[in-house]
Amino acid sequence: MTSRSDLRSPPSQGGAASGPAEPVPRRPLGWAAPPAANEPTVCWFEDCSRDSIAEVGGKCASLGELIRMGARVPPGFAVTTHGCTRFLRDAGILPEIARLLDGLPADDILRLEQASAAIRSMIESRPMPVEMEDDIAEAYRRLALRCGLPAAPVAVRSSATAEDLPGASFAGQQDTYLWIRGADELLQHVRRCISSLYTARAIGYRLKMGFDHAQVAISVGVQKMANAFTAGVMFTLHPGNGDRSVIVIDSNFGFGESVVSGEVTPDHFVVSKVTLDITERTISRKEVCYTVDPRNQCSIAVDVPLERQTVQSLIDDEISELAWMGKQIEKHYGRPMDIEWAVDKDLPSGGNIFILQARPETVWSAKAAAASAPSASAMDYILSGLLAGRQVG
């Protein structure tokens, strides 16, 4: 058996990557070549597409797809599943994890929590292989250059391969960290995202659904943070009744997390998909929002000033533009979508609405698994519904 230190490349090979003329193997001899040794550790969003779910997870694949279709998406990159798996394997903790998970009951919350805490602290305390650290930090440096800001603030999100798939509602079971700045912070939060593969909820869910723990790989998305004035979610159908003729937008001041987590009652708008008119608006009292603490450069919850609490958080023009963007995205994917968006406060209006994430809507789509093909038009959908004897709307 080779010891762990043998698995590391000798230091002089650190420079080998720079000279393309001399392809020096990065692993010393004696290393039984792992199947994924040459797979890249990072992949830019624009190189991802819906075919790359296995490499970068559902979330990042869909961001790549959005960039390809021309949606305004903040730039970023994914730490691939190969990279994350390699990290777990090189740290030599997989047998220990398997031992901790062995024979866990799916419904004993306490034991799940204990196992999860043990596994997560183990993962988070492991140093990252130097090559992987360099790959991620180098991609981060390039991202910062593209953003024109040294150590640009990023959102670090986990992107599991089984998450966001139609039919498996894993969403929200993994972690999101906002406004991360600096290479050290980034690497620490990438590790935390990887360890979120083993939250108690995720372990329990996999046990309940009978998924193999080893089969679910994780990827981590690192995306330039939009300095959101307003953010929220948008559904291209009515989440309450499945009505596909409307777009529903929920919004609050600050980052979208307050809306996603359900911490506040957001402003609620219903927009007609055909005319883009606002047919229904509910302005609620928004008491808290998440924004950046400029001094400490981190995300904090702040109270919304009293005079702004009952003010509409998204102006009508932005609602229409957003709904239009939602329509385009739905058209591209050919199915109802669940979209996260943000309005950047540093950019002029007209170019300040960003799509942060888009995934297929799961609840109603699962119910209406009709005979219609994924890219069929609305008319095909209606016809197929009629043929299947199902009422439209």
Add this chain to the structure above:
Amino acid sequence: MIIRNWMRPTPTTVTGEMLLAEANHIFSETRLHGLPVVEDGRLRGLITRAHCQRAAHHVARTQSSDEFAFFSSRLRVRDLMVRNPATVDADETMETCLQKGQELNVGQFPVMSGGSVVGLISASEIFALAAHFLGAFERRSGVTLAPMLLTPGAIGRVTDIVEGSGAEVIAIYPIGSGKPPAALKKLIVRFHGASVAAVTDALQQAGYTVVESVENAHAVAKAA
């Protein structure tokens, strides 16, 4: 022509932990262009003057005091350094180093020996190399001959003609232009003694075309 003899030995190094402001300070106090980042005796990156300046420029453009504070008190060398920089080995030749610089389009190399950084090659070292080669301090005279096909004996014939006119040939450099170097090469001749005019005449009589001439390291205006 081994890198070890031309590099800047025992270069100033920094750690990734160092605040960028401190590295910036080193750059403003010295004329260095790059600082290898070394941790635990191992090269981890390279930070250059250009990186620091660009970062400072980006921060200045935000006009935000919080960004200024972040830049001067939180940003570290490891946030900005290039990871896995291109390196050269101390026992390689300067030719390899120059070729690598041209291929990768980089201006500085940490010099490695036995896994640790022993020196730095940057613009100053390349300047020194070029100055020594061209004898910049010797005030040589010289001529440049129009591109020709270098057959065996060609350089010898030129040497004979130049020395026949009373000069002492110090160096001859055949230089092809373009990539890959053209088959036809200019011939740059450097010599002491004799007047440039006498050498030029002798060469022209032998059928060579003189395209440039240099008298005591100063360009000679060509007669129209």
